[in-house]
Amino acid sequence: MTPTTLTWTTVCPLDRLDTDRGVAALVAGEQVALFRTADGIFAVDNRDPVTGAYVLSRGIVGSRGGAPTLASPLHKQVYDLRTGHCLDLPGVSVGRHEVRCRDGLVEVRLRQET
Structure with missing residues (x-):
């Protein structure tokens, strides 16, 4: 399977995202x-x-070893937000997506396997 890059989708204004808090969004059905x-x-x-x-949007934001992290709200596994890799369980990871801010709007581009 090869990765397919989708288009950028505007999700919300940047000022709607509180620092160190998560929010869920539906992007192209995901x-x-x-x-x-x-x-x-x-x-x-x-x-x-x-x-x-x-x-995961309800998880706890923090850091470990200088890396920005997210702890699952259920069993507290910690993920590196930069890579998606779980820092507690080798071989486990969460899917990451590209994100950017343009003209004050947060945009996401999904990465999917085809």
Whole structure:
């Protein structure tokens, strides 16, 4: 399978994202969790890869070893927001998506396997 890049989708104004808090958004039919931190804006799948529940937007934002992180609200597995890799369970990761801010609007571009 090869990755296919989709188009940028405007999600919300930047000022609607509170620092260190998550928000869920529907982007091209996919649930995405958005986070604004001191390190930037991040977009990951809202689906927790361990439990399958769509809850990551409710996770706890923090840092570990200088990396911006997200702890699942269910079992507290911690994910690096830059890479999507789980820092607690080797081989587990959450899908990441490209995110940018243009003219004060947050835009997400999904990455999907085809």
